[in-house]
Amino acid sequence: MVDAEMLAMLLTREGLTPQLVDNHTVGMNWMHSGAYGGVKVKVPESQEAHAKQIASQLRTQSKARLQMMANTNEDACLACGNEMAEDNDECGECGWSYGQTGIEAD
Numbered sequence: 001m002v003d004a005e006m007l008a009m010l011l012t013r014e015g016l017t018p019q020l021v022d023n024h025t026v027g028m029n030w031m032h033s034g035a036y037g038g039v040k041v042k043v044p045e046s047q048e049a050h051a052k053q054i055a056s057q058l059r060t061q062s063k064a065r066l067q068m069m070a071n072t073n074e075d076a077c078l079a080c081g082n083e084m085a086e087d088n089d090e091c092g093e094c095g096w097s098y099g100q101t102g103i104e105a106d
C-alpha cells in the first residue's frame with residue numbers, strides 16, 4: 001500500500017472525506033499533502049487543517065520508520081526524524097538520544 005492510500009484511510013477513519021488523485025487532477029482549492037509517488041490526497045477546504053495534522057503525523061512516523069530500517073541518516077533522530085547536529089547526541093524535538101537505542105551498529 002502506498003502512503004497516499006494509507007493517509008486516505010487514516011483521514012476516513014477520522015471522519016474526513018479524502019480523495020486520491022494523481023498530479024494532473026489536483027486543483028488549486030485542495031490540500032497538497034506532498035508527492036506520494038505521483039498520487040496525492042485531497043480533502044475539502046473545511047477539512048484541510050485537520051487533514052494536514054494527520055498527514056504530518058503520518059509523515060513523521062513513516063520517516064522515522066524508514067530511517068530506522070535503512071539506518072542511513074545518522075544525523076537524524078531515529079525516534080521522530082528530526083535533524084540533529086553532528087555533535088548532538090540528544091534530539092531537541094523529542095528528547096531521544098543515541099544512548100537510549102537498543103539498535104547496535106554493525
Ligand SMILES: [Zn+2]
Binds near residue numbers: 077082091092094095
Ligand atoms: Zn526526536
